[in-house]
Amino acid sequence: MPELPEVETIRRQLCEAGVEGRIIEKAHIEWPRTVEPLTPVAFRKAVQGRTLEKIDRHGKWLIFQLSGNEKLLVHLRMTGGFSFSPGSHDRAILHLSGGLILYFKDPRKFGRWRLAASLDGLGPDALTVTKKDFFQALEGKDKVLKALLLDQSFVAGVGNIYADEALFEARLDPRRCSGTLSEDEISKLWKAVRKVIEAGVRNGGTSLGDGQGNYVDLNGEAGGHREKVKVYGRAGQPCVVCGQPLHKTQIAQRTTVFCTHCQK
DNA sequence: GAAGACCTGCTA
């Protein structure tokens, strides 16, 4: 479900709702694997009584800074999300001071909560990555562009929707290898990643179709980015630039849509 | 690389 813009939208809404500064009075884990490798009992003991001091994000990870210099790291994977009201897919529940209850809903049960001192193995955040850091992250990498953008150790936060959108924006063929890019093309790709991710955040994230994994924010609102998507989910429909039907294929085991005429 | 695993529920 969520890529960086959806996670960032959720983060901002949690902050606006005043989650920061509250104490975790009780934690209930409904689906034990959510907190693996800890058991629900161990997890509960570890977080109860701690304060949720600050909510940060890096790539697709939400980072709840806890008192005691520990972090609760949350990855929503495909269908995770938060709500302040109960539902039928609640996998973990935090009772916060002041009577606020935070429900973690995750129909497909892929989402993960981890306790750790740090988050590692991730490249620079896609929302803020500088041109210099983008070039540096690319050094020594020779990968098919679609796979490169999905690689969280390269740049963190890009998923299947925004990878296809960024490659269209940069007019680059997703099958190209990064080693063949000119400096100008790398620069275009950097600009494109920043542009599509920023647009996604501005619009409150993307939601597509009406499926159960469909992204909705904490207020149950669908992301406004849906209409802005130019290639993802538009296979067979006309390219917004040249009018040719968009091509669908599989790259790196992921459905990929692009324009064979515009993207070189 | 590619395929399977982890999961549920919607669409064709």
Added chain:
DNA sequence: TAGCAGGTCTTC
């Protein structure tokens, strides 16, 4: 009923 989904990890 088969196929598909915004993600990542493990195992050929």
